[in-house]
Amino acid sequence: MQDDLIARARTWLAEDPDPETRDELAKLIEAGDLTELSARFSGTLQFGTAGLRGELGAGPMRMNRSVVVRAAAGLAAYLKNHGQATGTVVIGYDARHKSADFARDTAAVMTGAGLRAVVLPRPLPTPVLAFAIRHLGAVAGVEVTASHNPPRDNGYKVYLGDGSQIVPPADAEIAAEIQAITTLHEVPRPDTGWETLDDTVLDAYLARTDAVLAPGSPRTARTVYTAMHGVGKDTLLAAFARAGFPAPALVSEQADPDPDFPTVAFPNPEEPGAMDLAFAKARETDPDLIIANDPDADRCAAAVKDNGTWRMLRGDEVGSLLAAHLVRRGATGVFAESIVSSSLLGRIAEKAGLPYEETLTGFKWIARVDGLRYGYEEALGYCVDPDGVRDKDGITAALLITELASVLKEEGRTLLDLLDDLAVEHGLHATDQLSVRVQDLSLIADAMQRLREQPPADLAGLPVTRAEDLTQGTESLPPTDGLRYTLTGARVIVRPSGTEPKLKCYLEVVVPVSTHAGLPTARATAADLLTAIKRDLSAAAGI
Numbered sequence: 001m002q003d004d005l006i007a008r009a010r011t012w013l014a015e016d017p018d019p020e021t022r023d024e025l026a027k028l029i030e031a032g033d034l035t036e037l038s039a040r041f042s043g044t045l046q047f048g049t050a051g052l053r054g055e056l057g058a059g060p061m062r063m064n065r066s067v068v069v070r071a072a073a074g075l076a077a078y079l080k081n082h083g084q085a086t087g088t089v090v091i092g093y094d095a096r097h098k099s100a101d102f103a104r105d106t107a108a109v110m111t112g113a114g115l116r117a118v119v120l121p122r123p124l125p126t127p128v129l130a131f132a133i134r135h136l137g138a139v140a141g142v143e144v145t146a147s148h149n150p151p152r153d154n155g156y157k158v159y160l161g162d163g164s165q166i167v168p169p170a171d172a173e174i175a176a177e178i179q180a181i182t183t184l185h186e187v188p189r190p191d192t193g194w195e196t197l198d199d200t201v202l203d204a205y206l207a208r209t210d211a212v213l214a215p216g217s218p219r220t221a222r223t224v225y226t227a228m229h230g231v232g233k234d235t236l237l238a239a240f241a242r243a244g245f246p247a248p249a250l251v252s253e254q255a256d257p258d259p260d261f262p263t264v265a266f267p268n269p270e271e272p273g274a275m276d277l278a279f280a281k282a283r284e285t286d287p288d289l290i291i292a293n294d295p296d297a298d299r300c301a302a303a304v305k306d307n308g309t310w311r312m313l314r315g316d317e318v319g320s321l322l323a324a325h326l327v328r329r330g331a332t333g334v335f336a337e338s339i340v341s342s343s344l345l346g347r348i349a350e351k352a353g354l355p356y357e358e359t360l361t362g363f364k365w366i367a368r369v370d371g372l373r374y375g376y377e378e379a380l381g382y383c384v385d386p387d388g389v390r391d392k393d394g395i396t397a398a399l400l401i402t403e404l405a406s407v408l409k410e411e412g413r414t415l416l417d418l419l420d421d422l423a424v425e426h427g428l429h430a431t432d433q434l435s436v437r438v439q440d441l442s443l444i445a446d447a448m449q450r451l452r453e454q455p456p457a458d459l460a461g462l463p464v465t466r467a468e469d470l471t472q473g474t475e476s477l478p479p480t481d482g483l484r485y486t487l488t489g490a491r492v493i494v495r496p497s498g499t500e501p502k503l504k505c506y507l508e509v510v511v512p513v514s515t516h517a518g519l520p521t522a523r524a525t526a527a528d529l530l531t532a533i534k535r536d537l538s539a540a541a542g543i
Contacts, residue, residue, distance in 0.1 A: 002034060008041050009059070015184040016058065018065040018101070025058035047071060047175040049167055049364055050498050053146055053155035056097055063146075063154045066184060068102045071156055072109035072142070073187045074178030078170070079139055081177075085114055087139030087161070092120040092129030094145040094231050094296045095257030096154050099123065102144040105189070112188030115139075118195045123231045123257060124202065125297035126157070127393035131205045132197075134163040134390070148228075148268035148294040149500065151261045163390040165364035168478075202235070208388040209239045212396045213403050214329050219244045221288040221405035225398075226251035226278045228267045229258040230295025232394060239395050245402055249285045251277050261295070268294055269301035269312065269380065278303065279310040289405050289415065293394040299380035300394035302401050304415050313415070316342035316431045316508075318401060319376035320422055321415055322384065325404040326374055327352045333373025336366050339477070339484065340493050340506040341378040344422065344429040351426070360480050362498065363392045378431065378506065420516055427510045428519065430526035434505040434534045436543045444496045444503045447541040451483055451494060456540040460532030462487040470495075490529065492537060503543060507533050 009029050016022045028036050040059025045052050045067055052071055054063045079087060089110045093103035103119055110117035118136065120129060126143050133141040141159040149155070158166050158174065166174070181187065213219075223240075225248035227233040233255050240248060253263050254277060261267040264274045269292040278290050282303070290303035290310065303312045313321075323335060323345055335349040336357040349356035354373075359365035366375035367383060367390040375383040381392030384400050401415075408414055423429070438444060455467045468474065470482040482495035490509040497504050509529045513522040 005034065005037055005041060009037050012041075012059060012066065016064070016066050017069070017105075017184070021058035021064045021066070028058070047074070047171065047178055048498070049165065049171045049362070051155060051157040051166070053149065053153060053499055055152050056154055063098070063156075065098070065101060065105050068105050068156060069109055069184055069187055069189065070178050070181050072106040073113070073181055074174050075140065075142070075158060076110055076113035076115060077177040077180070078174045079115065080113065081173075084139040084161075086116065088116045088118060088136055090118050090120070090129065090132045090136055090138045090141045092126065092132070092141070092143045093123055094126070094143075095123040095259055096144075096146060096295070097151070097259045098154055099144045102154065102156065103142075106142050106144070107194035108189040108191070109187060111193040112190050116195075117193075118197055120201070121197050121199060125232055125235050125293075125395060127298055127389045127391060127395060128202055128205050128235065130159060130163055130389045130391040130393070131208065132201045133159055133161065134388075135201060135204055137161075143296070145296040147296050147298065147499070148266065150266060151259060159391075164367035165362070165391065167364050167368070205388075206235070206238055206242060208385065209396050209399060210242060211388070212385050212400050213243055217403050218406040218410045219403070220246070221402050221409055222246050222285075223248040223402055224251065224278055224281045224285060224287045224290045225249070226254045226275070226290075226292045227256075227297070228264065228269065228274065228292060228295055229254050229256070229261045230267065230293060230297060231257055232293035232297030235297065236291075236293065236395050236398060239399055240402075243399055245399075245406075248291065249281060249287060251281050253277055269299070275301070275303060275312055282310050288409055289402070291398045291402065293398070294380070297394045298392045300382060300397035300401070301380050302415070306416060314431060315376070315378040315380045316344070316429070317419055318380070318397075319378065319382065320344045320348065320429075321404060321418060322376065322382060322397070322400055323348045323374060324418060324422060325400065325407070326384075327354070331373050334369055334371045336369040336372055336375040338362065338366060338377045340495070340504075341376060342429050342431050342508055343491065343510070344426055345376070347426040348422070358476065360477055361495065367391055420519055423513055423519060423522070424516055428513050428522045428526055429508060429510050430523070430530060431506070431508045432530040432534065433507065434537060436503045438501050438503070441501055443543070444501075447503055447543050448481070448483070448494070448496065450542050451540060454540070455483075456485070456536065459485070459487060459490070459492065459536045459540075460529050462490050462529070490533065492533065494537075494541070503541070505537055505541075507537075509533070
């Protein structure tokens, strides 16, 4: 067993094109570090609907150039099998460690396979890549990013020619092609032959961002902006300048790309402490709202002043605000969201006489809704221009929420005032999340199994009126690993994260409220119910 492990590591070492990971692996072999070697060689990173994502390092269980070359070759083989042997593949990348290398390797593999490879000119937001696929008529796109994962991670996200991320069965077919590659020596990788784009595509994307705003709308809201050490700043500033908004005050410590993300534990606006520097800047400059992107700028967070202190709006709150704004502007088409997002969107759409759809988690599903006009997900993802970008887009979402803040400012009102109006009109929809990060993934499987074998009969004293195991699928949803509990006045969904070692539980309670005066009591009731549901769900899942 030990000899086999060392032999596999030596075979991998002989093919590794990266001097850094070669050196790292050679030292592990030389030291006879069997614990670390077995962790690196216990299998392979699995290619799924999220593509690949993992920790950087040597070996098949880490993100590295060898793994990326295999992934690119598998994608190229898949495209050839589907009659797209000479099509264009557009490649984008963020500013993480190794992202530029992984993009270049992908371009080399595509070129060697006979496809036309084009690479974005520098690290740019993921939505620019999603836009470029449709704009250039590409057959596929690749974005090298780990989004808001920790600094040691990187990832590989694949889109097909419709400009949306892959879904089954494409993921399994690409994975099978990756598996079929026996050695990297059989993958042609020329040194030249691909095209690095100029700023024409970026300019076309920026021109398109204007379309999300209403002609002649107020553009007066003042913002503080943080790029969270990612790639959003230049594109967002350009979009804001084109739109005629005041230039955002930058959180300078987080404005420029830095793959080490030195000021945050996790570069995700939702994580505790991530917004602290933005709040400090807001206390200095007193803006109307704070805007934050995650590192690849496909997500957008907003924060507002609430009773003198700054607080992040939940993704569901922003999602509902944008929906109400679009309805007021006379938008037509389907409003869609994933099953883990607030049911308030359905109420807003119904009242406006607009079609509404629920999908599985992820924009790979939301973006595929026929006739989509607006889609959102509670994890700070908003698709406000589906004809331009069939994915979440943190730049256009930032423009739209700033337009809404400007409209309300002209009326002497705020985003919080509009949230109050929506609560009185549709009931107070309060959401929360119970999220457990684990080192040992078996703990997640154990919790899911426990809930399947012994589903709770009630949570927070509310009877569970319906328990659904989503692995079976439903009339409107394909199968997925998740559980959904419908309670009297509440809803709970439990699922393993698709991109992080987390078990995620999404909670929503709906408290009827008839007047603005009743809102404080309704909020207190909702908060107590959410706390009690979290407690009871933790006990039921054993987490």
